[in-house]
Amino acid sequence: MQHEPQPQPADELDARAVRTWSSLAVAALGRAREDIDAINVYPVADADTGTNLYLTAESADRALAEALGTPPAGVSGTTADASLAEAVRAYAHGALIGARGNSGTILAQLLRGVAEVLGGEPGERGPGRLLAEALTRAAEEAYRAVAHPVEGTMLTVAAAAARAGETAGAAAASAADVALAAYDGARAALADTPGQLAELGRAGVVDAGGCGLVAVLGALWQALSGRQPAAEAVRGRAVPVPQPPRPCDADEQGGPGYEVIYLLEAAEPDVAQLRERLDGLGDSLVVVGGDGLWNVHVHVDDPGAAVEAGVVAGRPYRIRITHFGDERRRARGERVQRAVVAVVPGEGLAGLCAEAGATTVLIRPGETPDAAALLDAVRRAHAREVVLLTGGADQRAVAAAAAEQARADGVRVAVIPTRSAVQGLAALAVHDPENSFDEDVVAMTAAAGATRYGELAVAERQSFTSAGICQAGDVLGLIDGDVAVIGSGLDETAQAVLERMLGSGGELVTLVLGPEVPDALAERLEAYVQHGHLAVDTVTYRGGRYSAPLLIGVE
CATH class of the missing domain: 1.25.40.340 (DhaL domain)
Incomplete structure (x- = not known):
């Protein structure tokens, strides 16, 4: 508090x-x-x-x-x-x-x-x-x-x-x-x-x-x-x-359909040119910052073009794209056609999912939401169709129960049994409300299933694991739910987990840092990936309070 x-x-x-x-x-x-x-x-x-x-x-x-x-x-x-x-x-x-x-x-x-x-x-x-x-x-x-x-x-x-x-x-x-x-x-x-x-x-x-x-x-x-x-x-x-x-009435207002926000590393002359390009793409343009770091905000109909303009100017990251249509209809009390409800462990992750348009249910480590909490989130989404992303295997039963109750209310619900927050992020990244419900669910399920997930945790006591005996204070590296590495520090354990996960290939690494983990760790891991896997991109997010020390996703 x-x-x-x-x-x-x-x-x-x-x-x-x-x-x-x-x-x-x-x-x-x-x-x-x-x-x-x-x-x-x-x-x-x-x-x-x-x-x-x-x-x-x-x-x-x-x-x-x-x-x-x-x-x-x-x-x-x-x-x-x-x-x-x-x-x-x-x-x-x-x-x-x-x-x-x-x-x-x-x-x-x-x-x-x-x-x-x-x-x-x-x-x-x-x-x-x-x-x-x-x-x-x-x-x-x-x-x-x-x-x-x-x-x-x-x-x-x-x-x-x-x-x-x-x-x-x-x-x-x-x-x-x-x-x-x-x-x-x-x-x-x-x-x-x-x-x-x-x-x-x-x-x-x-x-x-x-x-x-x-x-x-x-x-x-x-x-x-x-x-x-x-x-x-x-x-x-x-x-x-x-x-x-x-x-x-938002429809009477007209205007662009998307809000695009990103941080940008770029020189000031390049930002001046970026302003001109974005001003021609949409409205509500605000570019703030200086000394090489900028925050870019614009409303556009073509969010891809706005992001591409940032790529031309420098290095955009923490990209957030919001579709105004659903937000406007919710503000007027109308049902939207489709929504996503995501169970997430971490305040920062909840923010990321909310920025992607999802209604979130925040849980603490080891906590499982009850069906009533999930049903409440489905109702708050105020949609005719809902895709429900579970946060772990232990949440499937309550998700299924909530889905059944929501269907009784006339809401069409599909449960995608994600086992990690990074799988949920991957599913949200391909969510397309313009597709049919079945097509959208299939695409999101495929994206989640194609994402291998890793996690770093600290052992609370001596225990037998699939990687051997760990002692209290050891750093455990889990891959797809099983302990694969036992280490003494975050850096070396994270690198060992990454190397194993990238051994079978990958195009994108997602790192989600816990509240106590310094940014320097992400920088070292990004450098590690770039050094050994030149074709692999890396994105980093802050998980916030209640999140694990480190989550890793490989797509």
């Missing part, structure tokens, strides 16, 4: 203040996420802005905690030795690599702008003046990142916050006073958004992204002042403004 730190009232901009701000922002967005989702009508009425902002802030918070060596969102921590520059740069970087959706991508760029100022030399500027300049830079960077800025959006709210902060900063106000002025300016701007953007006015709501930004700025003021913003202080915050709600 996440605990909010207690802010210490002080006119200081230091690493501790940034850490507190981050934790409070995650908590504020967590409280508001469902309500913000409910008022999300622009640029796409897909009811996910609150969730995207929350996940982006959570990624930033996690990166900051790791950089400062502090427990995630803990009350106590050791930030005394960390500099302000280290804190804000880690905070912005975490948002960049974890940015979700249009709103999350803009939030990442706002934090980058803040980091550019607060991470530099303060000179003769006091904390208040420094913060005011940081907020101004943030708004400027956000506007530059959006290909075609629209007023009445999160950008408008950011600009208003910056202007109010500048006015306070010019009067030699404290950092807390500047934060309060920015917060108040953002609240006022948010209340005006329905009159600036037709989609908001028709739906009777304030801008969802701006609503989330107000929550983030409120957290900043709370971190610096020790005072908590009043929930009722923001007109329209997380609730519609007082007008009869008339959500815009």
Whole structure:
């Protein structure tokens, strides 16, 4: 359970203040996420802005905690030795690599702008003046990142916050006073958004992204002042403004059918050309980042072309493609034709599957969901046809029971008995709702079956295994469910498992890292694969909390 730190009232901009701000922002967005989702009508009425902002802030918070060596969102921590520059740069970087959706991508760029100022030399500027300049830079960077800025959006709210902060900063106000002025300016701007953007006015709501930004700025003021913003202080915050709600019909809106997001390693001149190519392919283009690493977001009808443009510019990875059709229909309460429900061990894996369009059931190690939980997920998917991906052999019986109950409700259900999360990812990768149900199920089953799976685990006690006797603390390398390697460390055991799995061939290696496993391990394993198997590609994901130390898939 996440605990909010207690802010210490002080006119200081230091690493501790940034850490507190981050934790409070995650908590504020967590409280508001469902309500913000409910008022999300622009640029796409897909009811996910609150969730995207929350996940982006959570990624930033996690990166900051790791950089400062502090427990995630803990009350106590050791930030005394960390500099302000280290804190804000880690905070912005975490948002960049974890940015979700249009709103999350803009939030990442706002934090980058803040980091550019607060991470530099303060000179003769006091904390208040420094913060005011940081907020101004943030708004400027956000506007530059959006290909075609629209007023009445999160950008408008950011600009208003910056202007109010500048006015306070010019009067030699404290950092807390500047934060309060920015917060108040953002609240006022948010209340005006329905009159600036037709989609908001028709739906009777304030801008969802701006609503989330107000929550983030409120957290900043709370971190610096020790005072908590009043929930009722923001007109329209997380609730519609007082007008009869008339959500815009997504089909009337038209627009591209897919959202494409990826991280990109590329030089700045190549990114400039990428912007031009993507701008011609679709809309809602936002490219944020710098120093060789970028987060690209665009809405297009041809997602393959958007990814190919990234390949031309540099190296795209963590590619996420979302089809808007199903999301829009769900937001309007309509049944979609087909959905996927996946049982996954790990929060990061659940996020990956959700990004691929699946409804997820998160389980802990050794846990088996009951039929009621799976049936609830099938019903939440709100589809006429459901493909159910089990997470292991021990879950087949409950999956079959849930499927039978769902069929009694009139839902057509097919169970694909995946035995590992990497098989589920492989099945999701070929899922095509445009195919017939039977064709889709056959293709997903074939992809899962063609994926060999491996896993690293740590032995809890001495035991007999198919590879010999292991001792407590040994690293076990499992292939297709059986212990194949017993080692003393993650690196050598993982390499031995990979070598055996690739001995029978393969074109793609998927690595899913557990929460305690460093990124350096993935880099070493990628280099190991490239050195010995030149034709094999490697993709890496974070499994998150509750996932195994390492999962390996070979297709």
